[in-house]
Amino acid sequence: MGEGDADRAFFNALLQERKIDGFQVLAPAGGRQFGVRLRAIRGATGFKHVKTILLVADNDIDPTASFQQVRAEIRAAGGYGVPDAVLQPATAQNHPSVRIMMLPRAGQPGCLETIVLESLLIEVPTLRECLNDYLKCTPAVGWDQSKQAKMRLQCLIAATCKVDPNCSLTHLWSSKKKLRQLLTYAPFDEITEILGAIA
Amino acid sequence: MIESARIKNFRCFEEVSLSGLANTNIIVGSNASGKTAMLEALFMAATGHPMIAARLRGLRLLNESTLTLDRQGYEAVWRDFFFQFDQARIIHLTLSGSANNTRATRIYYAPEEEENVIVPMGGKPEDSTAVVPIQFEHSSGIGEPTKIRVMFGPDGLSVRGPGPSMVISSFPAGNRANPQEAAQRFSQLSVLGKDAFVIQSLKKLYPFITDVSLQMSGGIPALYASVTGIREKMPVSLVSDGVYRVMTYLLAMASYRNGVLLIDELENGLYYGTLAEVWRVIHEFASEYGTQLFVSTHSSECLRALLPTISGNEDKFTLIRTHKVKGSCEATVINGRDFQSAIEEEMEVR
Numbered sequence: 037m038g039e040g041d042a043d044r045a046f047f048n049a050l051l052q053e054r055k056i057d058g059f060q061v062l063a064p065a066g067g068r069q070f071g072v073r074l075r076a077i078r079g080a081t082g083f084k085h086v087k088t089i090l091l092v093a094d095n096d097i098d099p100t101a102s103f104q105q106v107r108a109e110i111r112a113a114g115g116y117g118v119p120d121a122v123l124q125p126a127t128a129q130n131h132p133s134v135r136i137m138m139l140p141r142a143g144q145p146g147c148l149e150t151i152v153l154e155s156l157l158i159e160v161p162t163l164r165e166c167l168n169d170y171l172k173c174t175p176a177v178g179w180d181q182s183k184q185a186k187m188r189l190q191c192l193i194a195a196t197c198k199v200d201p202n203c204s205l206t207h208l209w210s211s212k213k214k215l216r217q218l219l220t221y222a223p224f225d226e227i228t229e230i231l232g233a234i235a
Numbered sequence: 236m237i238e239s240a241r242i243k244n245f246r247c248f249e250e251v252s253l254s255g256l257a258n259t260n261i262i263v264g265s266n267a268s269g270k271t272a273m274l275e276a277l278f279m280a281a282t283g284h285p286m287i288a289a290r291l292r293g294l295r296l297l298n299e300s301t302l303t304l305d306r307q308g309y310e311a312v313w314r315d316f317f318f319q320f321d322q323a324r325i326i327h328l329t330l331s332g333s334a335n336n337t338r339a340t341r342i343y344y345a346p347e348e349e350e351n352v353i354v355p356m357g358g359k360p361e362d363s364t365a366v367v368p369i370q371f372e373h374s375s376g377i378g379e380p381t382k383i384r385v386m387f388g389p390d391g392l393s394v395r396g397p398g399p400s401m402v403i404s405s406f407p408a409g410n411r412a413n414p415q416e417a418a419q420r421f422s423q424l425s426v427l428g429k430d431a432f433v434i435q436s437l438k439k440l441y442p443f444i445t446d447v448s449l450q451m452s453g454g455i456p457a458l459y460a461s462v463t464g465i466r467e468k469m470p471v472s473l474v475s476d477g478v479y480r481v482m483t484y485l486l487a488m489a490s491y492r493n494g495v496l497l498i499d500e501l502e503n504g505l506y507y508g509t510l511a512e513v514w515r516v517i518h519e520f521a522s523e524y525g526t527q528l529f530v531s532t533h534s535s536e537c538l539r540a541l542l543p544t545i546s547g548n549e550d551k552f553t554l555i556r557t558h559k560v561k562g563s564c565e566a567t568v569i570n571g572r573d574f575q576s577a578i579e580e581e582m583e584v585r
Binding site (some may be wrong): 072073075076077079080 | 556580585
């Protein structure tokens with residue numbers, strides 16, 4: 037369960053590309069919090085067949101605060117177990133176990149875009165310095181790491197995705213964009229291992 | 236209010252318990268998962284009357300069986316009530332909640348009473364009366380259970396013994412309420428000066444209706460509507476099937492305080508654009524008259540249209556999802572808050 041359409045598109049593509057079965061990827065309607073979504077899936081058909089819920093959130097600028105925020109949202113939903121640590125399963129009666137995955141990695145500030153950027157820079161390493169130079173010329177130089185990662189990624193997509201320079205992260209993984217090979221690169225190995233272990 | 240229910244050996248339910256029931260309970264589930272059977276079980280539990288069987292058979296489009304003075308003849312009347320048609324089982328229908336809505340009904344065959352045919356003095360064999368060995372036994376938790384006996388004679392079935400007095404109205408899918416019953420309810424409300432709420436609500440819901448009144452048609456009372464642009468009053472059922480249905484729901488709720496209303500497939504006959512307002516009005520009436528609702532639906536639109544009404548009133552709603560597991564049907568009760576979140580998040584709840 038991710039934070040939005042971009043997460044859903046990414047995880048669907050990654051699971052497909054890395055051949056991992058057994059997941060259903062959900063995105064919220066209208067950017068709601070996990071609490072509402074956790075209550076919602078309890079009301080949905082098939083809930084009793086769910087074994088594990090993996091909540092995926094961005095660390096943004098403060099990994100600890102972001103993790104605690106996710107925990108608070110699980111608590112607000114009621115009934116579910118609340119994990120004490122990233123990736124640790126928490127169980128509760130009549131509920132599937134819950135785990136929390138923080139992006140880009142446990143304890144590292146950033147977001148999904150941070151990892152996608154790392155992956156895209158493997159494809160076009162020569163643009164790394166150009167991006168850094170460009171960043172220095174923009175107001176984004178004062179932004180936090182998470183927002184800078186989003187800015188750099190958007191610039192890089194515009195510069196490399198000839199089919200659709202205006203492409204958003206949500207639509208980046210369609211075969212027309214010819215960027216799905218990024219999902220096989222090393223920056224996504226850790227997420228893949230985690231998903232594989234849960235599946 | 237019925238707060239919990241237990242259904243055992245009735246129709247497709249071997250055993251199912253429903254707890255945490257609310258003022259409005261929405262029943263969803265695939266075909267043959269037990270939605271209608273659940274409504275029938277509630278109806279049977281509330282009325283507990285042997286003759287309800289004929290009505291339920293009719294609603295299920297089952298032919299009236301030809302009554303014959305033999306075991307096969309009388310068994311045919313109630314056979315399909317029993318889980319897996321196994322008449323050796325005992326049907327238990329238990330409702331728990333407020334004093335008026337707490338009762339237990341047991342339906343079973345008493346073998347010791349089989350073939351107990353009474354021939355009146357000087358009577359002929361065709362005048363015979365048989366006591367049907369089926370037992371309808373009621374208990375409200377106070378005192379001895381009451382038994383209703385079913386007699387089977389030349390004039391068909393007859394019943395001896397009182398039935399429970401719980402107020403329950405049932406609106407099966409695809410069937411219109413009896414027009415005379417609707418007219419009678421309207422008349423009663425009108426006499427008491429309480430028809431205005433129904434008329435005003437209908438006018439608000441369907442602005443083309445300017446009034447509803449009781450008229451005689453061929454010597455029979457019927458409900459007529461005044462409709463914008465049409466010179467003469469016309470029967471409400473002729474105006475629109477949906478209007479007629481909604482009107483009968485409102486009349487049923489307004490006629491009795493603290494009753495129970497069962498509606499199978501609410502969306503039938505209703506234009507999708509009016510569903511949200513229909514829900515609002517039904518909820519308003521249910522709150523006003525203390526009516527508890529059990530409403531089944533297959534419609535996603537109907538559920539989505541509930542969102543404005545359920546939001547802020549989550550504790551007054553539950554979702555009951557029926558499902559079939561092997562040969563038996565089961566049910567899950569989902570609280571209103573989870574139900575509301577699921578609709579809001581556009582998840583599939585049916």
